[in-house]
Structure formats: structure tokens, C-alpha cells
Amino acid sequence: MKVLLDLRWFFSERKKQYSIGITALMIVALLQLAPPKIIGYIVDAVAKDELTAEMLMRWMIILVVTGVLMYVLRYIWRVMIFGSSVYLARVMRERLFTHFTRMSPSFYQRRRVGDLMAHATNDINAVQQTAGSGILTLFDSISTGGFVILMMAFSISWKLTLIALVPIPVMIFLTSYYGRLLRNRFRVAQEAFSDLNDKAQESISGIKVLKTFGQQKEDVESFTKRSEQVVKENMRVAKVDALFDPTIAGVFAISYILSFYFGTRFILSGELSIGDLVAFTSYLGLLTWPMLAIGFLFNIVERGNASYSRIQDLLSVEPGIQDRPNAVSQLPHGDIVFDIDTFKFPDDKRASLRNLHFTIKQGETLGVIGKTGAGKTAILKLLMREFEGYTGTITYGGIPITRYKKECLRQAIGYVPQDHFLFSTTLGENIAFTNPKIDPAKIVAAAKSAHIHEDILTFEKGYETLVGERGVSLSGGQRQRVSIARALLMDPELLLLDDSLSAVDARTEEAILRSLKEERTGKTTIITSHRLSAIQHAHQIIVLDEGEVVEIGDHDSLMAQNGMYKEMYDLQQLESIVEQGGGADE
């Protein structure tokens, strides 16, 4: 029940809706007691042959009025209570989403998108259920159950009521026990299902390998095995799930038998009329739902509890890196100086960067080369302040980057990541990501600089072409170029290309580098790459190995050093020639 306390803020925000809803609910609970009583009266009157036309008329009018009233009130409470619960889901979802946008990269490194999605969908659903069905069942079972029992006890016979209720606790106990059992089994079944899902996903992504090795039949077998597992686990769920109805039916059958046995005895002893007994059994019918509901209630609330605290845990995660007090709110400009002794990613044992000391002059291009894992990306992540916690400083225009407002720092930086992520919207909107309302001519200009314009025009809808699940699938090279155009559009003070030319062919790479050079005069650019062709024309090149700068200089001086750079260059030269030669024949 803790979740109901935790949700106080919400209930007080929606005080009006809940008060109206609960009041309506209570009135309905009261009103629904009338019809059985009236039926009882009429049965009695008929049995005693005392029924008059006037009496019948009066009761019928009362019945019609209560019926209509109940309809209206039922409508009201549903809209009020369920409506509020949907509203709660909306509020929670919005909070969670805004919170997600504030979380640092290390947060996303530690958590999988799938899990976060589960919080945003399943957990919110469970909380919504609590605020809707939970509240409903709570009040409904208390009021309906309470009123019905009171009615049975006071207007008919409290003795008979007690007797009829004897088996009910057994039912409540059993159903909530089933609920617990069910939840565990259900979880296992869900796991089996997601296993099946993963299997299908993997087979479809790896279809080429499966076809190549002629293992389609074997793969279908392995899928079948998993699918059998799903059936098995679902059957375990069904075995418990199927217990609910029979249990309730059984318990109520016992109640009925008890009522009739003792009821007739009371009739014989003159304590009860026949009409009373008929009404009594009608009331007993009305009890089915509230008793059942109590079992449900426990489950709903228990789930809501767990889900709500999971959501709260998420919401209480502090956003990673925040602005210092009196942070500088000017746009950075000038030289960038790296003075880093060591840097370690959170959760990593080994330092990713060590003894990094170099300066990038305003307007120059820095090339960073090194193997995968040498620390190229780490340099860029630090510059963007996605991570802090290094010893040493990075200054931009003489001010440590930690002293800038993050907003201002990021405003100066255009970033092209390694894994070019595109949003499922149009190509044009992907490029105009920073400013959807920008002049379309500028989008085209950026696309041209990134050499993706021609490619875009080959699509039927041009810049309006949708990307992603429902749209075209672009090649790796095309995605990289869209991503470059996206960064170029903002004409940033500092452009970071994180191995962003790996999937484009040599000629395109050269063309992009050329247009970068033309357009970015006076502005600073950092290019990381494992391919030398992307950086060999940079003003300054650093060669990274295991987080340390092993060589530094421009292309000519590095070649002259005859070290690691030269070695890489020789090896890679062959490749680029083949690539260029193969296509340079027109």
C-alpha cells in the first residue's frame, strides 16, 4: 500500500476528480443494493398474494430511476478515475523523458535502451493501473462489499450473513496466493518469449551467414526448440491462471449451500421470510466482484509498488555533469590546450589517456591517428564534456572548459560521431537537426559540402525522403555523410569528426576534406581516423598508442621520423591506390 502514499502528490493534484469519482462510486455501491431488495419485496408480496398495481408501479418507477442514476454515476466515476490514471501515466512519462534528456553518457553506458524502455512502458503501465483499477477496486470492494454485507446483516439476518461469509477468507487467501505464483511464472514465460525474440532477431540479421553455411534447416530447428520452451512456460502460467475462476465458483457454491441450508432453517423457525432468502442470495451474488477484487487489489498494488520505486530510482539519478556556480556564458573561441596527465572512463580499470599535452591553434586542423582503442574518441568526449574526472586541464581560449556553461561549449561544437545515428524522419530534417526551421537553401549547401546532395537527389522524394524503419535504408557511407552535413549546417566554431569518413570511398573522402578546408578557414577542426588519408593534410597530427602520444608533427615531419606513422602510411598506401585507381578511369 506504500505506493498509494507515495502517490499522495498526484491524488492531491487530482483531488477534485478523485473525490467526484469516489463519491459516485460509493453512491453506485449503495444504489445497487436497491434492486435485490425490491425483487425480494415483490417476491414476498406475490407469495402472500398482496401485490397491488399501485405498489408495483411505485417500485418499478424506483427501479427505473435507480437504473438511470446508476448509469450516469458509473459513467462519471469511470471517466474521473480512469481518466486520472491515464493522466498520471502521461505526467510520469513526460517526467521520465525530460529526465532522460538530462542523463550523462555514462548513464547510457551502464543501462540498455531495452531496459529503459521497459521502465517507460511496463512500469508506467503498472503505476497507471494502481491509480486507476487499484483505487477503483480499493474503494469499490470496500464500499460495495461493506454495504452489501451491512445490508445482508441488518436488513435480513446477521446470523445468516456470518454463516455465508465463512468461506470467503479462504478465497481471498487462495487468489492472492495464485497471484504471487502467477507473477513468477509469468516472468519466466516473458523471458522465454524475449529469448525467442532475440533468436529471431539474430537469425534475421545473420541470414547471410546462415544461407552461406546452408544451415537454414538447423536454424529452424533451434527456433522450434525455443518456441517449444515458450509453449512450456506459458502452460505453466496457464495452470495457475486457470485456477482463479473455479476457485471463486467453488467458494461461492459453498456460500450458497450454507445460505440455503441455514436460510431454510431460519424460515422454518420464523426468523426469515422467503423473500428475505431470495434477496439474500441476490446479495451474495453481488459480493462475488468485491471479494474477487480484493485478491486483484493486492496484486495490482504490489506491482505498482515495485514499478513506482523503480521509476523513482531512475528519476533520482543525478544528471552527470552540471554547470559550475558562476560558469562563463561566453562562446569559446581561440586556442585549445590539452594538459592531461591521466583520464579513466568510469568503470574502466586502465587509464584511457595519459600524458596528453598539445595545443591546437585557432583555425587549424588537428589529425588524431591510432588503432581502435588508442583513445581517439576519448579526446573528443572530454572536449565535449561528456566525461570529466581527468587530472590536468583542457583550456579553450584560455579558459578551462569546465568553467564554461555546458550550453555555450556545446553550441560551439559540431560533432560527427563514429556510429552515425539518424532519426526516423526526413533526410532534410536529419540535416537540419539543430534548426528545423532553417532556410532550405542552407540544408542543400550543407549537403553539398558533405557530398551527399547528389545521393539525396537520386531518391524520389529528395530531401523529403524518410529514413529508418519506415523509410529508405542508407548505406554506411551515406549515413556518415548525412551526419557530416548535420554538423556542417551549424557552421560550428569547432568541428569534431570521429572517424567519420571510414565508410566513404577514397575519392569522396578527398572531396569532403577539400570542401572542409575551403569552408572552415579560421575555424578549428579535429579529425580522428584510423585511416591516414583523412588526416594527412592536417596542420598537426598526433599519433596515439594506448592512450599516449607517441608521435606529433605534420605529415612531412612524421614521415621523416620514420616511426609508427611512416609504418602505417606505407601499409595503407596500397589500399588507397587500389581504391582510387579502380574508379579513376573516366
Add this chain to the structure above:
Amino acid sequence: MNNKQKMSARDQFKTFMRLAKYVLPMKKSALIAILLLLLTVTSTILGPLVIQRFLDDYVVPLNFPAKEVWTIALIYIGLQLVNIIGSYFQTLRFQEFALAIIQQIRIDAFSKVQKLGLRYFDQTPAGGIVSRVTNDTESIKEMFVSVAVTFMQAIFGIVGVYIALFTLDGKLALYTLILLPLFLILVSVYRYYSADFYQDIRERLSQLNAKISESLSGMDMIQAFRQEKRLSDEFIEVNEGHYRVGLRNIRFDSLMLGPFIDLLYAGSIVAVLSYFGTASFTSVVDVGIIYAFTTLLRRLFQPINQVMQRLSMFQQAIVSASRVFALIDNPEIEPKQTAVSTQHITEGTIEFRNVTFSYDGKQDVLKNISFTANAGETVALVGHTGSGKSSIINLFMRFYEYERGDIFIDGVSLKEYPIEELRKKVGLVLQDPFMFYGDIASNIRLHNEELTDEDVREAAEFVQADQFIEELPNGYEQKVTERGSTLSSGQRQLIAFARTIAMNPKVLVLDEATANIDTETEVAIQKSLEKMREGRTTIAIAHRLSTIADAELILVLHHGEIVERGTHAELLAQKGLYYTMYELQNGTQE
């Protein structure tokens, strides 16, 4: 409102009938389930009748002959037992039976996916295919578990209640028949509107979830470009829309479902009481009948409410089923083998004869390609992206069907070999080595159970993957996670080599990797490749001149045509493109 996915009533019916066909092989268990259902429905209807008899015959006259009272009590208890036991097994049976059907549909869909041609996979996002196989089939399950049961229960229940009503009081029962068309109207009005409403909310929900999931995946971009505010605003808008539609659905359901059914019930009670009340003025009325009528009427209304609540599930199941069936019917299947040859591939001589090919039927991506690779020789394909290198491999691997020209291995057309023979003797190494969930050994072995641990080890040694594998904490049993993300791309490549070598193919097809491999791993990979090529006919897409200088035949491709061909020396002598390349290479290397 979005109507593009709305199915016509006829299509819905067709899909429904096709689903029903899946029941046929399980006739027997379906029949048992239905019989059990019938039994429980009957017992629930008989219950009140027994009580009515008890009231009329014994309570009203206040006369309780022990034997008769016991009999009636035992009948009641018996009925309840039948109901309890019957309903348990009936639910279980329906589950069992529904799960069996879903499994069959799932396997059908998955087997079909395996038979589809690569064209389909190149055009359809993987996520979509996965949801056809798993999620859509899951919502079909509801059709058999809750929808079918509810509908049948409703029908049996209504029929049973009417039988009971007619035996109690024919005239009144006749009047209550009016309720039937009323129910029908109610259900169809509800169905008409709710179909749209539920479709709408489902679409909005999936939009909402897509928005969250995409924003989560692209969060670093959103933050790097400071678009948090804009994306939040966009999300709030979608969220708001979803909320509004949700509210509308609640209002609509509240108007039409439970409360309304209750109102109708109240109305019918009024009618029944008035009827009996009026009748009692002139004749004697059994009070038991009044009791039975009022109880039975409630039994009549309950199923209608449930049916209406299940309608949206029904709709969803039909839509899902139609999507799954569309996949099962997809004509985009993989190339068929005519399989007339029983010859085995022993030499590995490859010949392309006048092969012309187009993906879309308009633009030829390969034009009149002819070349021969003798047994054990290497043919290298050189050319830029889009020159047709990959298309040659796509045809040679039978990923795509070709119509013009032919390809031969050992003088027999590719189309004539049984596919098993081709798959066994032709090994392809992909540019992007795909890793499966499992361990290193299972990734080398794949599903081939004939390979012993020793074979796996030897294969790894052969491609020199053994060093790094043995350095892993668990060696060959080291877990490989999704997509092999814990391994470097070079290591993945080596495992893919071992996988191919373990099959010991006669013909090797290499789609050489370029991107994302650092230089040192590259050297190791080149060494392994050289070793693999020994004694095997090889078609290689090459990016490195050093690896192809010893090739027996080098083809320079441009726009789908072979523009130069020959050995390294011959091409140099031609003083053409290859010569220029070589010159360039020499020039820069010094």
C-alpha cells in the same frame, strides 16, 4: 484518422477463415475443449434452475422431505463440481490448443523467412520481420485464448439461458427474444466505432514508444547538438495526443460497455417484474420462477459485456494475422535449384559465361561478365563501390537469381547442383563478420554438429585465431554476447575465417574488409587469408594490391563491366589502368 491499415470486412473474414484452418489438424483437442466449455456453461445455467426448484417445491410450501431435499442438494453440489473441474480443464485445454496453433504459425513464418531471398532482407528492416514472427503471432494467441472462448461462452450461454427461459415461461421468454437484435445492434455499433478508436490508440502508442526508444538511442546526438528541449517538446506533444485519445476511449467505453449493459439489465428486470407482478393479479405465480428469471437474465447480459470488451482484441488479432500471412505468402523466395546433377564439386573450376544482371529489371549492374578460374586459382575483383563486385558474389552465392548468362562450377551450372552441395563446397567470408550469441566454439561450429572440438581447434589454429582465443579467460568456451561486441573487429574476422575453414570448402569467396580494422590486425588477417587460399579456387574482392599481385587473374570492374583483365604482369604490360595504379604505388612508396 489513419485508415490505411483498415481491412475490408471481406479480407477480415478471409483471414479469419485461414486462421480457423490451423485448427483442423487439432480437431480432436479442439473438440474436447469445446465439449468441456459446453459442460461448464450448462452447469452454470442449471445451477439457478435447481435453486428455483428447491424454492418452489420445498421452501414455499415449507415442506422438507429429507430424501428429496438431499437429492436436490446433491444435484446442486454435483453441478458445481462439474463446473469447477470442467472450467479448470477447459481453460487449460484452450491454452494448450492455442499455444500449439501459435507455435505452428510461428514455425511456418520463421521457416518462410529462412526461405526468402536476400532481396527481401535487403529491402525490409529486420525489426519489422522479427515482429511478424514473434509479436504479431503473440496477438493472434489472444484470438484463441480469450476471444474464441468468450465468444463461444457467450453463444452457448445465450442459447442455454434461452432454453431455460423457455422451459420456465414460454410467453415471457418469447418477449425476451427482443433482446437479441438489440444486442446485435449494440455490438455492431460498438464494433464500428471502437475499431477506429482502438486502431488510433494503438498507433499513437507505438508512435510514443518509437519516440522514446529512438530518443534513447540517439541521446548523445541530441545532447551534443543541444536539442533536448526541442525533442522534449515533440515528445510532450505526442504524449498529449496519446492522452487525449486515451480519454476519448475511456468515455466511449464507459458510455457503451459495462454501465450501459447494466442499464439494459435494469430495464429488463423492470419488465420481468412488471410482467409477473401484473400476472399475479389474476393468477398464481411461482416465486421460484421470478428468482430464476432475474438470475438468468443477468447471465444473459454478462457475456454480451465480455464479448464487447474482447472486440478490440479480435480486431487486433485479425490485423496481426493478416500481416503474418502476408509474410508467409511473400513471393520473394530464394533462387531455386533445379538439382538435376548428382555430381560433386571436386575440382572447383569456376566459369562465368556472359552474365548480365539487374536488381530492379531496369538498370543492369553486371554487363556480360565472362571469366574462368581454374582449380586452385585466385580471381581478384578490383573496382570502386558500385562497380559490380558485390553483385558478382551475390549471384555466385545464389543470393539472387540470374536469368541471363550462366555460371558453372566444374562445368555444371550453379542452378543444377543441390543447394547442400553448393553450401558445403563454397565458403564465403563476409566483410562484416556476424557473431551469434553463444561461445567462441559454437560460433566456429555454427549448427554443424559433425565438427568435433578438435576440428574447431584445428580450424582456429589454421587461421591463427588460436593465440587470441587461448588468451581469453575461458578459451573456446568464452561467451560471445550479442553481435560479438566484446571482441574486436579483427578478432571477429578471424573467427569468421575459422568458421569457413572448418567446413573445408573447395571454393572460397572473400569479401574483404576495409573499414574499422587497424593496421596490425590487418597484417595477421592477410597472413591467414593467404594460407586459406592455398589449394582453393578463390574469388576475392580486393582492396589491397599486395594481396592480389599473385592472383592468376585480376578483373578491373567499372560500372558493371570488366574493363581490364589479366595477371599482374599482363596488366602491367597493357599499360592501362592497372599500370597507372602500379606506377602510382611505386611512385609514392619511395
